[in-house]
Amino acid sequence: MMQRSVAHVEADAALLDHVELLEAVMNHIDYFAKLDSTGDLDLETVQLLGARIFNDLASAYGQLTRGYYQIAAATLRDVMEVVYLWGYFDREPSMITRWRESDDATRREIFSPAKVRKFLDDFDGFKEGKRGRAYKMFCEYAAHATWQGFALMRASGGGQVQMGPFFDAQLMKAVLEEMAQLAAQAGNNFAAFFDKRSDANALAVSLHRYDVTGKWAEKYLGRKHDTDFVQQMASDLAKLRS
Structure with a gap:
């Protein structure tokens, strides 16, 4: 099953683009999540969440390449929750400590997925509720x-629910x-x-992720891709390496 799935990805330029992006992001997280946080518990909290995302x-x-599309999609809901939590922390850095030190009741009151989405929508002035609809989709499906x-447990053309893995090109593409x-x-x-220019390796990893x-x-x-910024990052990297 996995060989068939991988072969299908390798034969499709768009799917390969998605996988290249996935690899660039995971390499970036892998590098920065392993850096010494130098006793900064807030930064370590972000890094630990990065390990979870990885x-x-x-x-x-x-799971996707093994033919378990529903399980793969279910895991992505966790990714979405952490992504939104990072967004919260970026806008309100003091909340990192509060989240880390909160008990279950406080987490439910302040940091439940719905509360985090509401904060982000209010902060960004978004009234369409797109975050909520995206989250609901992962919950429901x-x-x-x-x-x-x-x-997600039957072929895209219909038919019986599958017990165990199966291959479906349309479901693979969607997930x-x-x-x-x-x-x-x-x-x-x-x-x-993170400081992208702390050293040449950090900047190289950041440049690759940003460009991809x-x-x-x-x-x-x-x-629109900001190629001017990419060129500036590349110039800064060349200086660091010289």
């Missing part, structure tokens, strides 16, 4: 036991697209907490 993305892709969720979008958000949010993400977003989301 494992989530690796697991989701593994993947994480919760619902009738709609069986769609991998969602995975790529969340990976892009995760990389952007995680990167906000920018090209992907321009191609698939219609967002």
